Amino acid sequence: MANAAILVIGNEILSGRTQDANVAFLGKELAARGVTLSEVRIVRDDQAAIVAALDALRSSHTYVFTSGGIGPTHDDITSAAVAKAFGVALERDPEAVRRLQNRYGEGELNAARLKMAEIPAGAELVDNPISQAPGFRLGNVFVMAGIPAILRAMFEGIRHTLAEGPPQVSRSVTLTVREGDLAEGLGRIQDRHPEVDVGSYPSFTDGRSLVTIVARGTDPGRLDSVMSETRALAAELGAAVAEG
Template identity: 60%
Template sequence: MPTVTAAILVIGNEILSGRTQDANLAFLARRLTGIGVRLREARVVPDDADEIVAALDALRSRYDHVFTTGGIGPTHDDITSACVARAFGVPLERNPEAVRRLEAHYGDPAMLNAARLRMAEIPAGATLIDNPVSAAPGFTIGNVHVLAGVPTIMQAMFDGIAAGLKGGDPVHARTVTCSLAEGTLAEGLGALQDRYPGLEIGSYPWFRNRQFGVSLVLRGTDVAELDRATEELCGLVRSLGGEPEVGGGDA
């Protein structure tokens, strides 16, 4: 199957200032990998219309899927929907179904004020993404999926669309852990990567209990090739005086 790729665009001044720590990237990366979608890029941009539109145009032309998080609430700095409409060259419209969902959620018409109605403004032609937590929907237009920034809401939205996302072959992983230093393994590890260009081989050093070591992670779609490379890597570790521990690891 062909490789299916994705990018994540995190939107919000609060992320760039450090006031809010992003929790959405790790969740989306794990879930996308699990359905055979390779996350290739992640960007963080401020609440600036020109920068959001430029990032959208760059990412949606390069990847199969783009996921945005943040900027679809009721306040003046929630400008993601308008920026997506601008990027696609379509008007921003008050979506009747989005209004209906908000009305059902708030119950009292007085609660659905002008600010909250902004959350029903959706680019023309977009398909709504259900929000089972707080009703205000996200949406998909083209290959762009617009999700909330609040992690619990974003995760619920993603759960609703995950089954419909087209993925490629699932990525499998093996992790080889040992107490050797990266510099000891570097030459042999590079040669192993050259022999297996279809795999991604990463080296992640650690320090615990006053001891250095490294976790070597191999990723790929061909399980047989992955197992052969893992066996060779274990042989390399042993030849350098280490004792490898093999685990499945996260893809």
């Protein structure tokens, strides 16, 4: 099965100023496509850090998706870092220039904006239907904008190029039980269904202990079995179903 990693680039995520939203979006989209998201890394706007992370991730995953750092300002260094990681030149791409010319008037296409047309040699452009400045694909690496609306629009354009596997689907149920009371029986359910990923997520609402059990996998029938066994276990323990 194809797997993927995400490399989020940006000091604003690590300082806590900006809450990342791209990991959850891509995680869901990749699961639906049947691609397993195995790892995420978040690094600073630092060329050496980006290159090191990119080299590690691209050699160990089918796909790498990067998010952030392809705008016009001095802190946008992702394209140069990707070029360096691949050992290729950063070149002004005529088609990228054309797209920017469509968006910006003659006097507006200044040096800073033209930086967004500097693309590593050999890359294919990724469309940006929102603000034109393209992302790109080089080898197994897709370079995308950090702004969530633009990343989503870019992903729409590349989704069909990805390998397709059986979609990973999930079932969940939330029970009025404490996790430690359910744990032993739940472990036995997991053992009976090794190809299902059974997760247990406790929460506390209005002073009440709840546990959400999530079954994830590619065989909906198996997931239904895990769910009905979990409900039977909950009933044995005298727990009620709060949701699901």
